[in-house]
Amino acid sequence: MAQALRRIPVARSQADDRYEELKRLLEARRDVLAHEVHGRLRGVRAEHESRPHAGADFGEVADTDMQDDIEFALLEMKAETLNKVHEALTRLEHGRYGHCHDCGDEIAEARLRALPFAVRCTPCETMRERDVLRAQAEFRRGAALFEARG
Numbered sequence: 001m002a003q004a005l006r007r008i009p010v011a012r013s014q015a016d017d018r019y020e021e022l023k024r025l026l027e028a029r030r031d032v033l034a035h036e037v038h039g040r041l042r043g044v045r046a047e048h049e050s051r052p053h054a055g056a057d058f059g060e061v062a063d064t065d066m067q068d069d070i071e072f073a074l075l076e077m078k079a080e081t082l083n084k085v086h087e088a089l090t091r092l093e094h095g096r097y098g099h100c101h102d103c104g105d106e107i108a109e110a111r112l113r114a115l116p117f118a119v120r121c122t123p124c125e126t127m128r129e130r131d132v133l134r135a136q137a138e139f140r141r142g143a144a145l146f147e148a149r150g
């Protein structure tokens with residue numbers, strides 16, 4: 001009894017709440033994706049079985065093939081996202097999820113809700129984008145100078 005009690009935290013910290021919230025967020029997304037990917041796979045298989053392959057003219061075959069390609073590409077994208085969700089959940093388990101890659105601060109929950117795989121907090125991301133823009137501007141200025149000289 002005393003053993004069991006000791007494992008329960010005295011007070012639930014904000015970090016625990018955040019952990020639970022992020023976990024729920026990721027798991028909800030994972031469930032939706034898993035449902036779509038698996039449901040779609042079943043659908044594709046059923047279509048293949050019901051489709052009369054013999055006797056279909058070539059144009060029809062080409063159309064359905066292209067349709068299959070698009071479906072497959074979408075499915076691949078979703079499976080890829082599903083992988084990312086699994087990775088994020090693993091990072092969360094190890095306490096590495098939801099922290100900014102650059103400054104180590106917690107990434108705001110609203111941002112994670114919109115972009116579950118964001119690796120930087122908003123200030124760092126803004127700074128980074130500004131750096132990229134500045135670099136691009138400098139590059140263009142350099143190129144313009146070079147052209148003017150030539």
Ligand SMILES: [Zn+2]
Binds near residue numbers: 100
């Ligand atoms: Zn940051």
